Amino acid sequence: MILDEAGWTALRLSLLVGVTATLVALPLAIWIAWLLARREFWGKSALNALVHLPLVLPPVVTGYLLLLTFGRNGTVGRFLEDTLGLVFAFRWTGAALAAGVMGFPLMVRAIRLAIEAVDPKIEDAARTLGAPGWAVFGSITLPLILPGVLAGAVMGFAKAIGEFGATITFVANIPGETQTLPSAIYALLQVPGGEDAAIRLVIWACIIALGAVALSEWLARRVARRIAGA
Amino acid sequence: MSLSVSIRHRFGDFDLDVAFDAGPGVTALFGRSGAGKTTIVNAVAGLLQPDHAQITLDGTRFDTLPVHKRRVGYVFQDARLFPHMTVADNLDYASRYGARASDRPRIIEMLGIGALLDRHPATLSGGEKQRVALGRALLSNPRLLLMDEPLAALDGPRKAEILPYLDRLKAETGVPILYVSHAVDEVARLADHMVLLAGGRVARAGPLFDVMADPAAVPLLGVREAGAVLRGRVVEHDEDGLSTLQLAAGTIQLLGVQAPVGAEVRLRVLAQDVLLSLTEPQGLSAQNILPVTIRSIRAGDGPGAAIALDAGGDALLARVTGRAVQSLGLVEGQQLFAVIKATSVAQSAISGGAT
Numbered sequence: 001m002i003l004d005e006a007g008w009t010a011l012r013l014s015l016l017v018g019v020t021a022t023l024v025a026l027p028l029a030i031w032i033a034w035l036l037a038r039r040e041f042w043g044k045s046a047l048n049a050l051v052h053l054p055l056v057l058p059p060v061v062t063g064y065l066l067l068l069t070f071g072r073n074g075t076v077g078r079f080l081e082d083t084l085g086l087v088f089a090f091r092w093t094g095a096a097l098a099a100g101v102m103g104f105p106l107m108v109r110a111i112r113l114a115i116e117a118v119d120p121k122i123e124d125a126a127r128t129l130g131a132p133g134w135a136v137f138g139s140i141t142l143p144l145i146l147p148g149v150l151a152g153a154v155m156g157f158a159k160a161i162g163e164f165g166a167t168i169t170f171v172a173n174i175p176g177e178t179q180t181l182p183s184a185i186y187a188l189l190q191v192p193g194g195e196d197a198a199i200r201l202v203i204w205a206c207i208i209a210l211g212a213v214a215l216s217e218w219l220a221r222r223v224a225r226r227i228a229g230a
Numbered sequence: 231m232s233l234s235v236s237i238r239h240r241f242g243d244f245d246l247d248v249a250f251d252a253g254p255g256v257t258a259l260f261g262r263s264g265a266g267k268t269t270i271v272n273a274v275a276g277l278l279q280p281d282h283a284q285i286t287l288d289g290t291r292f293d294t295l296p297v298h299k300r301r302v303g304y305v306f307q308d309a310r311l312f313p314h315m316t317v318a319d320n321l322d323y324a325s326r327y328g329a330r331a332s333d334r335p336r337i338i339e340m341l342g343i344g345a346l347l348d349r350h351p352a353t354l355s356g357g358e359k360q361r362v363a364l365g366r367a368l369l370s371n372p373r374l375l376l377m378d379e380p381l382a383a384l385d386g387p388r389k390a391e392i393l394p395y396l397d398r399l400k401a402e403t404g405v406p407i408l409y410v411s412h413a414v415d416e417v418a419r420l421a422d423h424m425v426l427l428a429g430g431r432v433a434r435a436g437p438l439f440d441v442m443a444d445p446a447a448v449p450l451l452g453v454r455e456a457g458a459v460l461r462g463r464v465v466e467h468d469e470d471g472l473s474t475l476q477l478a479a480g481t482i483q484l485l486g487v488q489a490p491v492g493a494e495v496r497l498r499v500l501a502q503d504v505l506l507s508l509t510e511p512q513g514l515s516a517q518n519i520l521p522v523t524i525r526s527i528r529a530g531d532g533p534g535a536a537i538a539l540d541a542g543g544d545a546l547l548a549r550v551t552g553r554a555v556q557s558l559g560l561v562e563g564q565q566l567f568a569v570i571k572a573t574s575v576a577q578s579a580i581s582g583g584a585t
Binding site: 122126127143144 | 275296298299302306310323324376
């Protein structure tokens with residue numbers, strides 16, 4: 001259970017990467033899920049396919065595509081560095097980006113299902129009472145889909161914590177900068193006598209994963225009780 | 231206030247093309263399923279964008295506004311309360327945008343929902359939900375109330391529970407109401423004007439008393455449901471359960487009248503319950519005999535004929551067989567007697583608020 005300095009660093013970095021990826025991706029995932037569930041527009045199928053791409057592509061391919069686009073020589077990467085000073089390549093921010101991209105389809109799927117379960121007639125009723133569109137979303141849709149949003153967030157977080165292939169391809173395996181739990185475990189298993197430290201990290205990975213699931217269950221039950229009004 | 235509606239809309243095989251005006255009070259949109267009733271109210275509310283629409287309220291264009299700016303209170307068949315909010319929160323949601331919080335206590339009292347405020351919609355009965363939905367719609371301070379079969383999802387007793395609240399609402403609020411229904415008894419009780427829809431067209435429109443007494447409306451209402459609505463005043467209640475009502479053409483005795491003496495009531499007399507006699511009948515068990523004049527005779531598609539009668543200025547409708555028309559030699563302008571059996575007018579067909 002007790003981790004050495006390198007282990008703690010990997011654990012802290014994983015949590016930072018996981019939380020950042022989830023929090024940044026969540027609002028975008030809610031918006032995309034709402035578009036896919038409630039709106040008809042040109043290119044909807046293409047958007048749907050694009051969102052699901054990281055789920056079906058080999059993670060290494062996703063990581064390489066991220067490197068091509070968001071790397072220092074990538075068009076988007078260079079643009080973001082010039083305008084916002086935001087660098088992804090071989091930084092923890094890149095690990096968070098890779099984790100967020102990989103978890104994104106899981107979030108969108110869970111939230112989209114929740115939105116589709118909300119009767120649009122309830123939203124119509126709110127509009128006839130004088131609520132503009134954004135207020136209807138905030139006061140009716142969002143509270144009703146909260147369990148789905150929580151489920152999506154936990155799935156995204158778990159994926160972010162466990163993400164390996166795309167991360168190591170995009171930002172490599174630099175201790176203290178991009179070496180998350182899975183990368184650290186992988187690195188330890190490559191050297192003789194590393195099993196012991198690897199097992200400790202494995203236990204921590206299990207604790208985080210189970211803790212996240214338990215927390216989301218607890219929150220979802222509370223929300224469901226409030227919605228059902230019991 | 232006056233609402234003027236003109237809508238053309240086509241989807242699939244259905245083709246809607248209607249135009250009508252609705253004055254103050256309750257305007258009933260009546261028709262069978264698929265007649266286009268809900269399409270019309272959804273277009274008025276803005277929930278449906280018809281191919282062509284020109285809707286004006288008090289002379290100002292209405293159909294170009296987004297839904298949340300139209301200020302229509304919409305009471306749906308399924309109450310559509312917000313499941314994650316208490317009754318009080320549901321009501322507050324409406325007053326947040328309607329700014330009519332000052333009326334809150336009065337509306338809560340009128341609908342008898344004060345005891346429900348802390349409850350969640352899931353724990354309410356169908357009738358309670360519908361009363362809360364009514365209150366919520368009123369609290370949005372609407373310029374116009376839309377009701378899409380608000381009683382259709384309720385069973386008989388629940389319906390009877392809501393109807394008096396609708397009577398009060400009509401009497402107390404003064405908000406014009408567009409009321410969709412396929413139940414003739416509700417319409418006869420509540421409406422001031424009636425728009426009869428059939429196959430996406432307006433078949434008949436006008437004051438309720440005129441449309442209900444129109445022989446041409448018989449096939450649209452259904453031969454068993456057709457019948458004139460009369461205005462009467464309660465003169466006295468007898469100990470044997472019979473009540474005397476004053477109509478334009480004379481007095482009649484009916485059973486089970488609830489309204490107090492002096493009250494104005496509406497009376498729906500089914501066309502099939504009206505008998506005709508050439509001479510004033512003697513020795514008949516039915517006591518309600520009114521002198522009438524034939525206004526018009528309309529042969530039906532089947533063996534029946536609908537006969538419009540003038541009863542001292544009131545319109546009455548009788549349905550007899552075509553053979554009876556022949557053998558009695560009935561013609562327009564003829565004077566004869568209409569017989570109404572006291573027990574044939576159901577209690578539910580007598581209601582207050584005859585204006």
